[in-house]
Amino acid sequence: MMLFAENFSTLFADAALWLLLGLLFAGALKVWMPAHWLQRHLAREGGRSVVKAALLGAPLPLCSCGVVPAAMGIRRAGASRGATVSFLISTPETGVDSIAVTYALLGPLMAVVRPIAALASAITAGLLAGPEEPSSAPVASSSCCSKGDCQGPATDAPLGRRLLQGLHFGFVEIAEEIAGWMLAGLVFAAAVVTWVPPDTMSQWGSGLPAMALMILISIPMYVCATASTPIAAGLMVAGISPGTVLVFMLAGPATNISTIALVRRELGGRALAAYLGGVIGTAVLCGLGLDALLDHRLLTVTTAFEAAPPVPVAINLVASALLALVFGRALWSLWRKPWAGAAISPDSR
Numbered sequence: 338m339m340l341f342a343e344n345f346s347t348l349f350a351d352a353a354l355w356l357l358l359g360l361l362f363a364g365a366l367k368v369w370m371p372a373h374w375l376q377r378h379l380a381r382e383g384g385r386s387v388v389k390a391a392l393l394g395a396p397l398p399l400c401s402c403g404v405v406p407a408a409m410g411i412r413r414a415g416a417s418r419g420a421t422v423s424f425l426i427s428t429p430e431t432g433v434d435s436i437a438v439t440y441a442l443l444g445p446l447m448a449v450v451r452p453i454a455a456l457a458s459a460i461t462a463g464l465l466a467g468p469e470e471p472s473s474a475p476v477a478s479s480s481c482c483s484k485g486d487c488q489g490p491a492t493d494a495p496l497g498r499r500l501l502q503g504l505h506f507g508f509v510e511i512a513e514e515i516a517g518w519m520l521a522g523l524v525f526a527a528a529v530v531t532w533v534p535p536d537t538m539s540q541w542g543s544g545l546p547a548m549a550l551m552i553l554i555s556i557p558m559y560v561c562a563t564a565s566t567p568i569a570a571g572l573m574v575a576g577i578s579p580g581t582v583l584v585f586m587l588a589g590p591a592t593n594i595s596t597i598a599l600v601r602r603e604l605g606g607r608a609l610a611a612y613l614g615g616v617i618g619t620a621v622l623c624g625l626g627l628d629a630l631l632d633h634r635l636l637t638v639t640t641a642f643e644a645a646p647p648v649p650v651a652i653n654l655v656a657s658a659l660l661a662l663v664f665g666r667a668l669w670s671l672w673r674k675p676w677a678g679a680a681i682s683p684d685s686r
Contacts, residue, residue, distance in 0.1 A: 345527035346657075348442065348567065352523070354656035355441040359434025359563065360663070362396075364507030368499045386420040387463035391456050394428035404428040418608050423463030425600065426616060429590045430455035434511070435562035439586075442526075442570040446638045447579065454587055454623040462615020466608045508663055509670075516667040518564030526571030533575050543578035543628055548621050551581055555589035556597075556613075562590040579638045580628030587620040 394404075404425060412421045431452040440448035569582045592613070601609045630636045 341527055341531040344530045345523060348523050348526055348570070349660070350653045350657045352438050352441045352519075352567070353660040354652060355437035356434065356519075356563070357656055357660055357663075359432075359437035360507040360511055361504075362433040362437075362507075363511050364503030364505070367506045368503035384419075384464060386417055387423045388460055390416070390420040390423040390463065391427040391459035394424040394426075394459070395431050395452055395456055396433050397428050412603070417467075418604050419463040419466040419611075421604060422466040422600070422608050422612050422615070423459045425596070425612065426462050426591050427455055427459035429562060430458065430587055431562055434515075435566060435590075438563050438566045442566050443573070443582075444638055446636055447583070450583065450623070450627060451586060454583060454619065455591075457623065458587060458591070458615050458619035461619050462611045465611035465615055466604070467611075509667070512663050512667040513671055515561055515564050516664040517671070518561065519567065520664065522564050522567030522571070526567045526574065529571040529575045542572075542576045543581055545621070545625075547577070547581045548584045548624050551585045552588050552617055552620070555585050556592045562586070565589045573638075578624075578628050579631060580624035580626070583627055584620045584624040587623070588616055591616045 397404075408421055408425045408428075416424075436448055436452060439451055565586050569586050572585065573579060573582050597609065597613070600612050604612075627636070631638060
């Protein structure tokens with residue numbers, strides 16, 4: 338257990354600074370790029386809007402569940418079916434926070450490949466969905482977002498208030514969404530490093546069968562892009578190929594059962610086929626391409642245990658302490674919510 342604790346603390350320290358920076362940028366993006374701004378700029382048809390939707394959605398810190406109300410708002414504003422699908426995919430597959438953690442745990446190569454593959458899958462799916470006119474029927478306002486307000490802070494608020502709202506969004510709201518999954522992923526990665534011999538799964542951890550298995554596991558799974566990263570690091574250390582891990586990091590955050598059902602109901606069967614086909618097809622092609630380049634030694638990939646980013650130890654210690662406080666507060670808040678709800682329920686009066 339001592340070795341496990343040491344490996345866990347190493348991973349936590351390697352991820353801490355980059356995750357804090359990611360949460361900070363997430364709050365800044367929420368303040369300066371609110372949902373209504375996206376709606377105004379994406380309410381056009383054609384391939385140009387599909388590309389713009391992918392580019393604008395990529396840095397946003399929204400998961401595959403939280404992106405739904407923003408995407409439906411874009412749809413209500415008149416965005417084409419293709420632009421809506423493109424936004425639905427690029428936004429949860431990557432973001433400033435997940436890119437920062439990817440760099441910390443999987444190295445610079447994966448931090449570059451991941452957003453490029455996410456953009457490719459979003460644009461592909463959006464073009465396949467087609468620029469059909471949006472339905473005149475009202476779009477359901479219900480969503481699986483755990484927060485009631487997914488539209489972001491008002492842009493006419495004073496600067497100081499907006500900055501506080503951005504910090505609250507990044508270090509409170511986003512932290513509450515990812516804390517449990519992030520810690521579970523770090524525990525998984527540390528356990529793999531501690532108890533699974535290197536290259537255990539290398540014999541069957543690459544190629545189409547392994548990627549198909551990853552897709553079957555990840556499509557119904559609910560995991561955000563940031564929290565999927567330590568899980569991916571653990572899989573890679575266990576011997577899963579980087580290309581297969583890339584498939585997991587693309588398909589896992591982009592899809593879940595509730596989003597699939599909503600796409601089918603609100604955008605139609607063709608949009609659903611384009612949505613799943615774009616995610617799966619592009620993920621597999623990018624995974625195979627990445628593995629091929631690595632096999633020919635044209636690229637190299639590392640993990641946090643092999644080549645951690647050159648961050649001074651003192652900074653890592655401070656960042657680890659701050660992240661522990663942020664995650665501790667988030668977990669405490671999540672634990673209190675069911676009890677608070679029970680305290681004010683009619684039965685308790």
